[in-house]
Each structure stands twice: as C-alpha cells, then as structure tokens.
Amino acid sequence: MSTENMSLLIGLLLPSAYIAYTDAKSYTIYDKASLPIILAGLVNAIRAGDLPMALMGWAFGFGLMFALAAAGGAGGGDVKYAAGLGLWLGFPDTVHALLFAVVIGTAWGTVRLARAGVLRERLKALAAGVYLRVFCGVKGAVPLQKIPDDPDAPLPAGVVPFGTCIAATVWAVWLQSLIFKGVV
Numbered sequence: 001m002s003t004e005n006m007s008l009l010i011g012l013l014l015p016s017a018y019i020a021y022t023d024a025k026s027y028t029i030y031d032k033a034s035l036p037i038i039l040a041g042l043v044n045a046i047r048a049g050d051l052p053m054a055l056m057g058w059a060f061g062f063g064l065m066f067a068l069a070a071a072g073g074a075g076g077g078d079v080k081y082a083a084g085l086g087l088w089l090g091f092p093d094t095v096h097a098l099l100f101a102v103v104i105g106t107a108w109g110t111v112r113l114a115r116a117g118v119l120r121e122r123l124k125a126l127a128a129g130v131y132l133r134v135f136c137g138v139k140g141a142v143p144l145q146k147i148p149d150d151p152d153a154p155l156p157a158g159v160v161p162f163g164t165c166i167a168a169t170v171w172a173v174w175l176q177s178l179i180f181k182g183v184v
Contacts, residue, residue: 004048005178011040012088013174019081020167027155029077029163034084041087050090057086057094064098072146078162085166097169105165113158122158 015033023029038058045054061082068074086094113119125143132141145156 007040007044008088008174011044012037012085013171016167016170019077020164023077023161023163023167027075027159027161028151029075029081031077031080034077034080037084038080038087041084045087045090053090054087056091057089058083059086060091061086061094061098071144073144074162075147078166081163081166085170093173097173098166100172101162101165101169104168105160105162108165109158109160112160116157118157 015037019029019033022033041054041058045051061084062079065074065079065082069076069079082094082098085097089097110119113122122143129142132138145158147155147159
C-alpha cells in the first residue's frame, strides 16, 4: 500500500468508520474522531502541496454544514466532520462527496418516514408549504423538522445520522478509486 493510501486510511477512513458507528448508534460524532481528521487533513494537504484546494474544501464543507446546523438540521459534529473531509478531498471532490451523502441520507430518511407511517402526511405538508411560500408569499410556511438541542429529547421521525452517510460516501469513493486504479 502506498504512503498516500496509508495516510488516507489512518487519517480519514478509520476515523470515518468510527464516526459512522457512533453516529448511527447514538446520533453523536465525537471530537476525538473529527478533530484528528481535521489535523491529519491539514498536515496531508501541506505535505502534498495542495493547501489552497484543501482550504477551499474545508471552507465549503464547514460553511455548508454550519448553515444547516444553524437552521437546526445538523449537529456540531457534522460540521467538524465535513470540514475535515474538505481538507482531505479538496474543493470539487468535497462538493461531490457531500452531494452523494445527501442522496444517501434522503433515501434513508424517506424509508424511515415510510416505516413510521408519516411519509404521506409529511409530503402533503411540504407540498402545501411550498405552494404557500412560492405562490402566496407566506414566509415560514414550509414545515421543517428541527433536531432538538437537548440530547435526551426524542428525535423527529425520519432523522438520519448524516455523519454515517458521509462516512459511507468516503469509503465508497475510496474503494471506487482503488477499483479504477486496478488495486482491487
């Protein structure tokens, strides 16, 4: 295994596997996993001479997830994890990885809502809210479920551990790159 792949494995992939597990189990991304990803990503970017693209990826990942967290749709662990991912992948690849993670999360959330028996009601409320907002100008008409600030409060139906979705994307992209390089 090359030094680059070994760095990626130790600095991003193994902590991502831990994040996927803890986020799926307890909806928590611990700093002891996300902060080393940030530090290792910064060191790797400096070593590889790709610091500008890494910082752009960091800014995009951090900025996007910070905006979602401010709106109540993500947690602080997601913000730090996406920022670290941005340092490892750089700007254009961070956009693609987070977009793919959103696709995974949306599919997973839709299945969870369907299993909870509330998918049809949520879709009706969403359609009505979008109609009121777009055609009638009613602000705040689109119903969005927020993640509660209290960690002991029950989560709304359909909430998905997004860190797990990001981790799945990271592993899938890495395995895909190995396949295309002919390593696997």
